[in-house]
Amino acid sequence: MIRRLALAASLALAAAPLPATTYTIEPDYAQVVFRWSHLGFSNPAAQLSQGQGTLEFDPADPTRASVNVTLPLASLNTGVPALDEHLRSEDFFEVAKFPTVTFRSTKVERGDGKDRLKVTGELSLHGVTKPVTLDVVVLKVGANPRTQLPTVGFEATTTVKRSEFGLGAFVPQVSDEIRLQITSQGVEEKKK
16 A cells, blocks of 8 residues: 555656746846837837846746846947937836836747747836737757856847837837847756
8 A cells, every 4th residue: 555655656746847947047148129110211229238037947848938037228228328318218218217127928839940939928118018929039058168057048039019118209200110139048046
């Protein structure tokens, strides 16, 4: 009887899914570049950097992944100081009132192709939260050759309408649709 209970317990433990690995987003390697059309003549870009957060990821079952990341809007940089100041002002991001942008995943599905995922989540920006789906490519999972620490890296893209987040100044001269390109990597959290 004891052997059967021990065998049943062993089988139950063996069948239970292993927990996903928790990675900490590395701020120096977390960036979002966004582009818009300016009067149809050019497609300027701005960058947000220094993202912080966590990623739960299991390469054997990436659909169990989750991500929660925050980026400071004070890091906004277009390379044009006057434009940076205008984008941080009350005309656009109102950085003094809304200092961060966050994304929290709610669902992960396999995408079209190897190492591709569709990550749906809640994007919170300018006091508004909306669902957004990211097209994600897992770039690499393994030991970082410089630090030897387990690391995961990915890129993602999506398009959002800025007017849906209360950022509709100058539409349609300045496009409503904004293309986002995201790159990030995370290092495995140390066990405590």
